[in-house]
Amino acid sequence: MKRLIGTIAFTLWLHTGLVKAQDQLNITPVLKEAILPAYPVSIGWDHTTALVFPAKVVSVDRGHGQIMAKMEDKAPNLLWLKAGKRSFATTNLHVVTADARLYHFKVSYDESLARSSINIARQELFFWENMRLRDLGLGADKLERAGNAVMEEEVFLLRKVRDYRMKLKLEGIYQKDGLLFFRLRVDNRSRLAFEPEDLVFSITDKKQAKYGSVREEFLDPVLLKWQDGKGIAGHRSNVLVAAFPQFTLSDNKQLVIQLKEKNGDRNLRLKVRGRDILKTRNLTDVQPETE
Numbered sequence: 001m002k003r004l005i006g007t008i009a010f011t012l013w014l015h016t017g018l019v020k021a022q023d024q025l026n027i028t029p030v031l032k033e034a035i036l037p038a039y040p041v042s043i044g045w046d047h048t049t050a051l052v053f054p055a056k057v058v059s060v061d062r063g064h065g066q067i068m069a070k071m072e073d074k075a076p077n078l079l080w081l082k083a084g085k086r087s088f089a090t091t092n093l094h095v096v097t098a099d100a101r102l103y104h105f106k107v108s109y110d111e112s113l114a115r116s117s118i119n120i121a122r123q124e125l126f127f128w129e130n131m132r133l134r135d136l137g138l139g140a141d142k143l144e145r146a147g148n149a150v151m152e153e154e155v156f157l158l159r160k161v162r163d164y165r166m167k168l169k170l171e172g173i174y175q176k177d178g179l180l181f182f183r184l185r186v187d188n189r190s191r192l193a194f195e196p197e198d199l200v201f202s203i204t205d206k207k208q209a210k211y212g213s214v215r216e217e218f219l220d221p222v223l224l225k226w227q228d229g230k231g232i233a234g235h236r237s238n239v240l241v242a243a244f245p246q247f248t249l250s251d252n253k254q255l256v257i258q259l260k261e262k263n264g265d266r267n268l269r270l271k272v273r274g275r276d277i278l279k280t281r282n283l284t285d286v287q288p289e290t291e
Helices: 002-025 120-135 142-153
Strands: 039-043 049-052 056-064 067-070 078-083 091-097 103-110 117-119 159-163 168-177 181-187 195-207 216-219 223-226 236-246 254-259 269-271
Touching: 002 091, 039 049, 039 181, 056 067, 056 078, 067 091, 078 216, 142 168, 142 181, 142 236, 159 269, 168 254, 168 269, 181 254
Parallel strands: 039 103, 049 117
Antiparallel strands: 049 078, 056 091, 067 078, 091 103, 159 168, 168 181, 181 236, 195 216, 195 254, 223 236, 254 269
């Protein structure tokens, strides 16, 4: 009888302790925003899928053994994937790279070659640019229409630089939904076609301090659109629109636009002042597409 009473007392004490412990823990459920998204990847039996990462692959963990993964010795940022069994069940794959990044993939079976080579670094770039545009209340379609509208706007700025029978002009700056749109014109007054290799936007100090270096901050455009395709034929012109999240410049800073030629030295460097940016006009004529 005493043993029975003791057992009941111990059970009640244990239950009370567990209830108190649960109240004190107050466990927070996993938030949706904290879950790492999975990139969809398809692999097949008769072809190999290549994943190119921005850094060296150091670890690979497969959901099951029916997918084969191989790291490339001569290209350490490359991972080969192949199906070890036809029509296997969809699973996942985790990859760790040398820059301490974890990548999560949803791997399914598919014999098509639509996604047989994926540049993960480029995929991430587009993902974060889309997230940035979403934060600004824009979508890719609306951004594209805004770029087209800028090309039809009236010219009101005449900042320019010329050299090598080439001319780079800033014709206007327009703003909409927290973005600045720069309209540029490139004139080619020679018979030789001009093929751009790179277009660099950076904010620099106007004057270099004695025995010091010039501070330079590079800007990545969220839109870069040529009117007639990238390049300028001989004795022709082309218009370019570049868009950035809104910014301003103090009197001791400047925006530098550098247009560099591929396989050539006809490089142009245009400087834009803070007072030019303050002349920005509103972009209002952006009509939605009609079916």
